[in-house]
Amino acid sequence: MARNSIGKNLVLTSFGESHGAGIGAVLDGFPAKFSIDFESLKRQMARRRPGQSLLTTTRSESDEVKFLSGLFKGQTTGAPLALFIANNEQKSGDYDHLADVFRPGHADLMYQAKYGIRDHRGGGRSSARITAAWVAAGALAMQWLEKQDIYIRAWVHQIHGCTMNEVEHMPSLSEIEASATRCPDSLVAESMIKAIEQAKADGDSLGGIIAFRVEGLPMGIGEPVFGKIQAELGLYLLNINATTGLEFGDGFKAVNLRGSEHNDAWIPHDQQLATSQSNHSGGSIGGISNAIPLTGKLAFKPVSSIQKEQNSIDKQGQPVTLQVNGRHDPCVVPRAVPIVESMLALCLMDLVLEHNTYKS
Amino acid sequence: MARNSIGKNLVLTSFGESHGAGIGAVLDGFPAKFSIDFESLKRQMARRRPGQSLLTTTRSESDEVKFLSGLFKGQTTGAPLALFIANNEQKSGDYDHLADVFRPGHADLMYQAKYGIRDHRGGGRSSARITAAWVAAGALAMQWLEKQDIYIRAWVHQIHGCTMNEVEHMPSLSEIEASATRCPDSLVAESMIKAIEQAKADGDSLGGIIAFRVEGLPMGIGEPVFGKIQAELGLYLLNINATTGLEFGDGFKAVNLRGSEHNDAWIPHDQQLATSQSNHSGGSIGGISNAIPLTGKLAFKPVSSIQKEQNSIDKQGQPVTLQVNGRHDPCVVPRAVPIVESMLALCLMDLVLEHNTYKS
Amino acid sequence: MARNSIGKNLVLTSFGESHGAGIGAVLDGFPAKFSIDFESLKRQMARRRPGQSLLTTTRSESDEVKFLSGLFKGQTTGAPLALFIANNEQKSGDYDHLADVFRPGHADLMYQAKYGIRDHRGGGRSSARITAAWVAAGALAMQWLEKQDIYIRAWVHQIHGCTMNEVEHMPSLSEIEASATRCPDSLVAESMIKAIEQAKADGDSLGGIIAFRVEGLPMGIGEPVFGKIQAELGLYLLNINATTGLEFGDGFKAVNLRGSEHNDAWIPHDQQLATSQSNHSGGSIGGISNAIPLTGKLAFKPVSSIQKEQNSIDKQGQPVTLQVNGRHDPCVVPRAVPIVESMLALCLMDLVLEHNTYKS
Amino acid sequence: MARNSIGKNLVLTSFGESHGAGIGAVLDGFPAKFSIDFESLKRQMARRRPGQSLLTTTRSESDEVKFLSGLFKGQTTGAPLALFIANNEQKSGDYDHLADVFRPGHADLMYQAKYGIRDHRGGGRSSARITAAWVAAGALAMQWLEKQDIYIRAWVHQIHGCTMNEVEHMPSLSEIEASATRCPDSLVAESMIKAIEQAKADGDSLGGIIAFRVEGLPMGIGEPVFGKIQAELGLYLLNINATTGLEFGDGFKAVNLRGSEHNDAWIPHDQQLATSQSNHSGGSIGGISNAIPLTGKLAFKPVSSIQKEQNSIDKQGQPVTLQVNGRHDPCVVPRAVPIVESMLALCLMDLVLEHNTYKS
16 A cells, blocks of 8 residues: 555554644544543643643644544444544744755655655645644554553653663653653653753754553564564654664663573463563564563654754755754654654554454 | 565565475565576575574575576566475474473464464474575565665674674675674674674573665655655564664664754755765655665574573473573574565565656 | 555545545545646536436535645645545434434445444445545546546446447547436437436336446556456445446356457557457456456446335344435436546556556 | 455465466465365365366366465464465477467467566466466365355356356255256256357357355455455456456346345344345345345356467567467366355455454
8 A cells, every 4th residue: 555554454544734734644443332532532632732841842733633534422433533633823934935945854855856846834744743643543542452451651761861760660651741851750851851951042952762661462462474563563663753763672782681691581470371570572572472561762863953054955956054943842752752652552453453363 | 464475566475484394485576577696696595594604503404495486587577476495404303392391582482372373393483494585585676676776785783792883884795794793894703703602602692783784775765654764674674583673874872962963964966956975864864765875773682592491381381491402593693684685675675666656 | 454445556545424524535645746637626526416416316415625635736745635525414313213223225234233333324434425535536546547648437328227239439528428317328318317207206216337438548557466457446346335246348248259259359559569459358358458448337236225115123123114214316326427437547547556666 | 565465364375377387375364273174175176177077178287285384283373374286287388389479368468568578388377277276275265264154155157158047045065066067057057068068169168157155154244445345355256367247146137126126125033133035135235244145146258268260469560360279178167166266265254354353
C-alpha cells in the first residue's frame, strides 16, 4: 500500500497538513462494542498540545478530536474510525518568507526534490502537527490494551546534557506529569528546565531521549521472522518526526556484556511457563515477547527550527541566509511523550490482534 | 500478510529451518532482463558462511544457492526468484539434549509459548541460518543497485570493548576483508581478535556494533509519512537476529548537540538542488533521502549460545542447569556484515522501485 | 491491512456511515502536481446523486465533496487526499421502526452477527451512500488516466427483461446520458423506464446489468500471477454493493465456443507488437492487457428495499412482518454507472502505477 | 506486495515455471500443531494431474509434493510451509518451434510486451502447471476448514453445449468422481465425453463452467467494505488461468427477478440468529456470510492450445501461420475442479482467520 498507512490488523491511515483544512486519521480494524473513554482521550491529547507550558511553543491549538465515523451511541461498531482535528489557528502568513527557501534540518528541500511541489506553510505534510491524530488513535489503542491489562508508559530520560538514572520500574503518571519536562526525576527535571530556558533565550534548540516501558504484555506476541516485535516497533517509532536512534533492553550497552552476563536465566513462574529476574533482553527474544517488561529508548535530534541565522539556498539554488520566525518549541521532547506512547500502543495492539488469528 | 514476507515492491518471503530440508526465499518484484553475476553472489555468500575463519564456528556449511525459478538463460524474467539452500550437514543429534529444556537468551521458550510446538533442532525457525537466503537475495539487490550507482557497505565498528574511530568515508572492501573481524582499522581488529579468542577460551561470547554507509542514493527516496527511509530500515535491520539498537547519522549522540550545531546547512550543488558539507542527519530528513551518504550503526547482543553452565527450566517448568554443546560462534558480528548489507539493499531497492511509481 | 482500504500503489481508504457525520475516503499514492478539474468532478458526482430523476429515490443529497488535505493551489502534492461529504439530510427517524428487525436482502442481520452491534440508521456502514466518496476518488483517477489517453465508460445494458444489443464500440457520453436509464439504446431505454415505473408503482424493485469498456490501455498492464487484471477488477467491482456476477469479453458465453473460434488471431500493428480484429478475450490474456479494448459486464440484483410487506425476524429471533418505509430507488442500476467507472479507474490506475515500478 | 502472493493472514506465494527446475509455493500463516493428512493431499493432487484419463493430456507428471519447511514430526509448527514439485518430464524441445512466434489465446505476446523477455518453454510462468502447488496448499486449507466443519465442493456444471440442471444440494464426492468429466449427472457426463472426444478428434478444444458449494461456513465471515467475501473470492477465482466469468447465487439470472422475488426471507433458527428457506443470495449479504450455503459458478474459456493451424505473428511482427504441437488437453475443465476448490479454501480460510482477530 502507499505509505500513509501503518499496521496490518489495526491500520492507521494519516492525512492532513499543517495549514490545510485540518489533520486526521482513519483507524481501521478496531474491535466493535468498545466504549471509548472520551475524558481519557482529551487528557492524552492535552499532553501533546502546543502551548501547554512555558517550555513549549506559544501556539495555542485546541486539537479537539471530532469523530467523523465508526461510533454508535459512544461505542465502536467495527467500522473505521475517522478522526479529524481542524486547523483553527492558521497563521500561514508567518511562513511567506519561507516559500522560496529551504530550511536546514527540515524536509523542505526533500519534498521539493521528491514531488516537484511543496506546501511550504508550516512544513505542510512534514509538520509534526499531523501526529496529533496519531495520539488520538493511539489513545484508543491504549484504552483497549488496558482492558487486556497491558500498560504503556513513556517519559523523558534525557534532555541535552541532563540525564536521569535508569529506572527498573514503571514511573507513575503523576511522577511524570509533576514536571513540564515529563522527567520523573524531579532534580534532573529542574536542570532540564534550565537547559531548555537557556536554549530558548539563545534562539537555539535541544534534543533528548524518551524511555518507555510496557507491562502486562503476555508471552507470545510478535511474529517471526519479519514481524519481530522490536522490528515492528522500529517501523512505528522511527516514523516519528526527528527520531535518530532506538534501542531495546540494554541496547547499545549490550555490546559491553559477555553472553554469560547478558542471557536472562529462566526461573519457574506459577502462571506462565517461566520468567527471569534480570531483563537484559528488554522484553522479547527472537522477536517474540517474553512477558518480562518491554523496555527501550528513543532518541530525538534537537528541533530544526531555531531563531538563529542559518546558511541555506533558495529555489534557484543560490546561497541565502535565513532566519526562521514563528513560534517554535525550543525542545519538543516533553510533548513527544504521548506520541511515543501512541505508536507503541498502535503497534502492540496490531500484534496482539495478529496473535488472535491463531486461535481457532 | 503473514509475517515471513518483507517489502512492498520487492518482496522477500523467507522459509526454512536449521535442520529441515533446507532454507530458502522467494524474491518477487525483481525487474526483468537483469543478468545476474553469479561469481559476485558466491563471494557475498562466502562472507556469511560458517567456518570461514578460526574466529567463527567450525560448522562447515556449503551454502550453495540453487535457483528454483525466475531465470531464463541467466537473466531474470520478471517472475519470482525462488532461492534454495539445502541443509547438508545436519547433525541434529547434537541437539537431542535440548529437546526438553529452554536455552536462556534463545527463542526456544518463546516459540513453545506462541505455537505450542517447536522444532528444537538447531533453533529450528529461529536459527540465524535462515539469513543465508536473505544474503543471497540481498546480493541480487546490491547488484541491481550498483547498476544505478548506489553502493552499500557495512563493517565491524566495535566488538565488546574494542572500538574503532568514526570514519567519514567509505572503507574499501579490501580494507574490510583484510581482517577476519571485518574491522577496517587493522590495529583495532587485532585487539578484537584477542578479545574473541579469549571469550572462546572462556566458553563465553561477545557482541558488537556494525556500521554502514550508502553512497549514491539520489534525493527523494523514502515515502512520507509511514514509509520514512529510516523507519523502513528499522523494520529490515531490527529483524536481523540478535540486534538490540539502531541509530542513524549522529544517532544517540545527536542529543548532545543544539539545533544550531546539528542542522546541516545547505550549499549549492551543480547536479542536484543542493548538498551539505556536514552530515549529522545521516542521509535523510523527514524520511526522504537527501543525497548525502546514508550512515548508521546497528548493535548486536553477545551470542546466546555459550559453553558455560546456565540456569534455566525444562518443559515441566522445573529448574535445570544446562550446558549448550555444539559448534557455536563466540562472536557472530563479523559474519553479520553481509546480512546487514543485504537488508539495507533489499529495503533501499524496494524504496527506489516505489519512487518509480510516481514517474508517469 | 484491515479491509476498508483497497489498492496497493493508489490506496483508497473508505469511512463513514449513512447517518453519521458524513462519509469520506482517503486516497493515497496519487501522483503530485496534478491539476484537478473540479467541474468534471462535480459532473461525475451528479450522476451518482440521489434525486436526479423521477426514476430514482427522492432523497436529495447534495453530495458536495470537500477536500480536507492533499491539495495546494489546486494541485495535488503527493500527500494523501482526504475527501469528505457531510450527511446533510439525515432523517434518521425514518429508520426507527427498523432498529429491532432485520430487513431481508439487507446486511442488517450480518452486521449484528459479525460485530454484536449495528448502526441501523439507513443501513449504517452497509449503505451504498458510502460509494459517493468512491465516485469522487474514482473521478480523480479517471482524470489522471485520461491524461494517459486511457478512457473508461460504463452504461446500462439490461434492466430486468429489457436488454440492448451488444455494442462493439464505445458509446458516447451524450448517448448514455440521453436517458435517465443511462442505456445508450433509446428504444430499449424507453422500455426500461416503463419497467421501472411499473416496479415503483408495485412497491417492488428491479436489478440489471452494467456493461463497460476501456480504450487506450497499453499492452502490459496487470501483474501475474495473483494480480491478473481481471482478478483485480473482480476484487474492485464485486465490492460494489448488490453485485452478483462479473464477466469479461465473451464471459459465460465463451463456453459455447471452441478454441478455434475463441482465440483472437494476432495481426501486425504499426505501433505495438500486434493487435487482433476480434475481441473474445475482453482485453487481457494471462492477466495482462493486450491493448484491445477491455470489455465486461457486471450484474446487480434487484434493490433489497421494497415497499411490500415481507417476512423476517426481530432481535429476539421471533417472526415478524415488516414494511420498509423511506425513499428508495426502485432500480439503482442507472446510478451505479459512475460507481462502476470509478472502481474501474481506481483499479486500472493502481496497475498502471505498478507497471511503472519496473522502469529503472 | 508484488503480485505472486495472495492472502492476508494465510499468504500463498507462488513460484516456478513449466520447464524450470520445478514449481512451488510458500504457505505462510497456517496455524501450528495441525497434523496433515498426506494421503488426502495425494488424492487431491491426483485429481489435477495430467494424464488421469483419456480426456486429458497424455503428459504424465507425477506432481509429487515435497515439503521443504514448516513441518516437525508431521505437524505444522507455525513456520511457513514451502511446497515444491519438481519438473520431471520436461520435453522442452517440444517448444522450440514456439520460441519466435506468439500463440493466439496464450499470454506469450503479453509477457514479451510486459517484460521484454519470456521463457517460451511450455508457457513458462503463464503455464497452468503452476496451479499444482496451489492445489497442494489448498488441500491443506481444505483439511483445516473441515476440522471447523466447513466443507467445499466443486464440480463440472457445463461443457460446451452440455449442461446439467441446477442442484440444490451438495453432490457427493463419489457422484462427482464417477465420471472423468467430474459432472455428477451421469447422463450429461456421457454427452460431455462425446463432445470432448469430438473436439479432440478435430484438433480443437472446449470450455465449460464449474459450479461450487460451501457448507458449514458460519455467519459473520467476510470483511466490509473492501473485503467482501464475494469480492475476495473474485480475486482468488479470477486469478485461475482461462477464467472469463464468475457469479454467486442467482448470479446474472438475479436480474430477471424483482426484489420481492429475490430477497431471502429470514425465518427463526434454533442455533444461530436466523436462516432462510431460499438461497438467491448465494451465501452472503453485504459481503458477509449468512450461514446459508455459499454457491456460485466460474466460467472457463476453451483451451487456447489447439492442433489447428492459426494465424499469428512472429517476433519481427511478421504474419505467420503456426500449429501448436505438444500434448494438450482438449478440455481442462474437469482437471480445474480441484483448482477451484483450492482457491475457495485458501480464500475462506484467510477470511476465517481474519474474523478471529476480533476475538479478544
